Amino acid sequence: MARKLNRRTFLAGTAAGTAATALRFPAPAVAQAASFKIGLLTVKTGPLAQGGIQMEQGILTFLKEKANTLAGRKVELLIADTGGNPAGARTKAQEVIERDKVNVILGPLAAFELLAITDYVRDNATPLISLAAAEDVTQRRANPFIIRPSATSAQCCHVMGEYATKELKHRRAATISEDFAFGYEQMAGFQRVFEDSGGKVVKKLWPPLVTPDYTPFIAQIGNVDCVFNGFAGSNPVKFMRSYADLGLKAKTPLLAGWTAMDDALLRSLGDEAVGVVSAAFYSADFGSDSNKRFVAAMQKDYNVLPGGYSAGMYVAGQCVEAAIQALGAQADDRKALAEALHKVSLADTPRGAVKFDAYGNVVGDVFIRRCEKKGSALVNTVIKTYPNVSQFWTYNEKEFLANPVYTRDYPPARNLEN
Amino acid sequence: MIRPASRIASAAAAPALVVVLLATLPVWLGHHPYYVNIASQILLWAVAALALNVLVGYAGLVSLGHAALLAMAGYTVGLLLQAGYGHLAADLGAIAVTLAASAVFAVLALRSTGVGFLMITLALGQIVWGIAYRWAGLTNGDNGISLAARPAPFGLSLAGAEAFYYTALLIFLMALVSMRILVRSPFGASLAGTRDQPRRMTALGFNVWLIRFLAFLASGFWSGVAGLLYVYYHQFIAPPAAALTASAEILLMVISGGAATLLGPIAGAAIVVIMKNVASAYIERWNLVLGVIFILIISFMPEGLVPGSVRLARAAWVWLRARLPGREGRYTQERIS
Numbered sequence: 001m002a003r004k005l006n007r008r009t010f011l012a013g014t015a016a017g018t019a020a021t022a023l024r025f026p027a028p029a030v031a032q033a034a035s036f037k038i039g040l041l042t043v044k045t046g047p048l049a050q051g052g053i054q055m056e057q058g059i060l061t062f063l064k065e066k067a068n069t070l071a072g073r074k075v076e077l078l079i080a081d082t083g084g085n086p087a088g089a090r091t092k093a094q095e096v097i098e099r100d101k102v103n104v105i106l107g108p109l110a111a112f113e114l115l116a117i118t119d120y121v122r123d124n125a126t127p128l129i130s131l132a133a134a135e136d137v138t139q140r141r142a143n144p145f146i147i148r149p150s151a152t153s154a155q156c157c158h159v160m161g162e163y164a165t166k167e168l169k170h171r172r173a174a175t176i177s178e179d180f181a182f183g184y185e186q187m188a189g190f191q192r193v194f195e196d197s198g199g200k201v202v203k204k205l206w207p208p209l210v211t212p213d214y215t216p217f218i219a220q221i222g223n224v225d226c227v228f229n230g231f232a233g234s235n236p237v238k239f240m241r242s243y244a245d246l247g248l249k250a251k252t253p254l255l256a257g258w259t260a261m262d263d264a265l266l267r268s269l270g271d272e273a274v275g276v277v278s279a280a281f282y283s284a285d286f287g288s289d290s291n292k293r294f295v296a297a298m299q300k301d302y303n304v305l306p307g308g309y310s311a312g313m314y315v316a317g318q319c320v321e322a323a324i325q326a327l328g329a330q331a332d333d334r335k336a337l338a339e340a341l342h343k344v345s346l347a348d349t350p351r352g353a354v355k356f357d358a359y360g361n362v363v364g365d366v367f368i369r370r371c372e373k374k375g376s377a378l379v380n381t382v383i384k385t386y387p388n389v390s391q392f393w394t395y396n397e398k399e400f401l402a403n404p405v406y407t408r409d410y411p412p413a414r415n416l417e418n
Numbered sequence: 419m420i421r422p423a424s425r426i427a428s429a430a431a432a433p434a435l436v437v438v439l440l441a442t443l444p445v446w447l448g449h450h451p452y453y454v455n456i457a458s459q460i461l462l463w464a465v466a467a468l469a470l471n472v473l474v475g476y477a478g479l480v481s482l483g484h485a486a487l488l489a490m491a492g493y494t495v496g497l498l499l500q501a502g503y504g505h506l507a508a509d510l511g512a513i514a515v516t517l518a519a520s521a522v523f524a525v526l527a528l529r530s531t532g533v534g535f536l537m538i539t540l541a542l543g544q545i546v547w548g549i550a551y552r553w554a555g556l557t558n559g560d561n562g563i564s565l566a567a568r569p570a571p572f573g574l575s576l577a578g579a580e581a582f583y584y585t586a587l588l589i590f591l592m593a594l595v596s597m598r599i600l601v602r603s604p605f606g607a608s609l610a611g612t613r614d615q616p617r618r619m620t621a622l623g624f625n626v627w628l629i630r631f632l633a634f635l636a637s638g639f640w641s642g643v644a645g646l647l648y649v650y651y652h653q654f655i656a657p658p659a660a661a662l663t664a665s666a667e668i669l670l671m672v673i674s675g676g677a678a679t680l681l682g683p684i685a686g687a688a689i690v691v692i693m694k695n696v697a698s699a700y701i702e703r704w705n706l707v708l709g710v711i712f713i714l715i716i717s718f719m720p721e722g723l724v725p726g727s728v729r730l731a732r733a734a735w736v737w738l739r740a741r742l743p744g745r746e747g748r749y750t751q752e753r754i755s
Contacts, residue, residue: 080699081702092695094451098450099450099453112560179552408554
């Protein structure tokens with residue numbers, strides 16, 4: 001088809017060819033001499049923009065600290081705004097892979113964005129270091145080109161499930177989270193461990209992603225020992241305010257996933273957040289050397305306390321550096337880079353020691369924090385650290401993967417009360 | 419003397435030139451897969467906008483639920499492929515489902531026109547979006563459905579950017595030609611009649627409802643085709659494809675480019691896709707720029723970009739001709755000699 005048309009329009013084609021040679025992008029002369037390109041897929045417009053901007057700050061802080069040179073290699077960062085939707089993520093992935101020819105992609109932010117591009121990055125053999133939490137990308141649909149140094153949706157929630165029964169001695173819990181996959185996966189992970197260690201989840205509430213007023217949902221909570229919430233974005237701020245205003249804070253303790261009590265949110269929160277216990281893969285309070293440097297740099301450059309979004313990208317940068325170091329001159333081979341990324345093992349990151357399992361997901365510390373007021377500022381103080389937490393928690397990997405992925409209805413909630 | 423002949427020649431030459439340009443576009447773009455992919459996206463959205471234009475432009479019925487029809491075709495392909503059917507069966511099934519859904523949409527929405535029609539299509543679109551989002555057992559919720567591969571009709575794989583572009587171009591040209599035939603047919607005339615004078619059309623013995631219903635089916639059919647292109651292009655479909663914002667975007671393409679014209683929706687699709695995907699790489703506040711462009715179009719060319727540009731160009735030509743000093747003189751000289 002194409003050839004026939006070209007032959008018929010030989011003249012136009014020749015003219016076009018000449019013009020195209022002039023327009024065509026210069027090919028990199030020698031691969032080694034060119035800089036190492038990192039593509040950041042983030043969200044800078046729309047409702048998810050806040051997290052996306054923190055991602056950008058995280059990787060910029062890392063690259064600034066390294067003077068844009070990783071293991072002796074000059075690094076170029078290309079930032080693309082996906083707009084926070086799957087089609088946008090796909091187009092921007094094409095932009096950074098096909099046009100900019102990046103060596104590695106960092107991001108994206110949201111689970112559905114990652115799911116939209118996971119096959120595409122494999123087909124184009126480009127390594128990707130994800131922040132998005134979609135469980136299956138490092139489980140039943142594991143991808144040899146993807147690693148995730150942050151956490152799966154349920155990775156921290158498993159921990160909270162055990163902490164709630166064993167340490168806090170809660171027996172009856174209600175869960176509340178947005179009505180979307182990240183919420184389902186978080187709540188399912190909490191419910192599974194909570195019930196396996198002796199508790200009962202008696203209520204599961206799912207407000208829509210955009211809920212102007214949480215009062216009707218909070219009113220349904222009823223008689224429970226604790227409420228576990230998995231809100232994300234700016235929703236936790238609204239939710240916790242209503243929760244305190246309605247007087248539940250004094251009666252029923254509130255537990256939270258990592259996005260719901262992210263350190264970056266603390267400055268938007270007030271007394272309503274004091275006492276909330278959360279499980280997170282990162283805490284600004286953590287005392288490693290790299291974390292002290294990271295927190296200081298973020299406060300100096302952006303005047304913010306970093307949270308999981310920024311830290312996730314900082315750690316992603318460290319993974320890239322370690323992989324380039326391991327490969328040396330071979331770092332331009334994308335397949336080798338993907339393999340090297342899976343083998344990365346770091347002793348000092350802002351979230352503690354980091355290594356990866358066979359599926360590319362991180363095995364690392366999970367922190368239990370309690371929100372406290374120090375002076376006029378809120379701080380998430382680490383009260384317990386669970387070391388080397390895997391995405392499978394303490395479950396057998398094979399049995400875990402034989403079950404369906406966590407959803408709204410799986411594992412089934414057998415103890416619900418009206 | 420020469421003018422009529424040259425006009426005929428130019429009338430035939432212009433479309434031929436455009437087809438030649440489009441067919442050689444990958445060459446112009448230096449065979450760069452990224453830009454060829456952007457061109458494919460423009461073509462697929464142009465098909466969607468042309469489909470909606472049948473209703474908005476020629477039938478005067480503004481629908482805010484067309485992304486749902488597009489997404490329904492995409493989801494049907496995804497689900498049928500998952501169930502183990504081949505591409506051909508999945509595609510035919512998707513078109514059949516979309517046509518059936520269009521018929522249901524039409525029966526419900528055509529109880530009304532104007533704002534009522536808009537609200538009913540909006541509600542129907544939201545129902546489809548809700549099913550895509552909430553019936554996770556079927557649609558996998560907001561995690562969406564992935565397609566393993568693009569099809570390879572007659573052994574030609576569409577996996578590459580250019581192969582897909584030529585397929586999209588072929589389908590786009592078919593859509594364009596069929597639109598032209600539809601608009602110029604007696605049916606097209608009667609459709610415009612139901613838009614402008616529905617009561618007179620009824621008095622003349624036309625079945626206004628049936629004409630609108632058939633127009634809705636034609637629109638639904640091409641929306642389904644656009645849906646096939648969409649799902650094969652992205653190899654992924656998720657609820658945002660069916661969302662109200664997606665429907666509104668297609669409507670914006672039609673209105674900004676020029677409703678009730680053949681080229682308007684295509685220009686609109688090009689603007690939106692280029693702003694969204696190319697300009698956003700350079701301008702952080704790209705949706706602000708897109709908004710300003712739409713405001714400018716609505717202010718200076720309320721009839722849309724394509725008819726508006728033609729009007730402005732004509733006005734400029736008339737203005738120029740009136741002020742060109744030599745022009746009148748030369749004409750008189752020619753006449754004298």
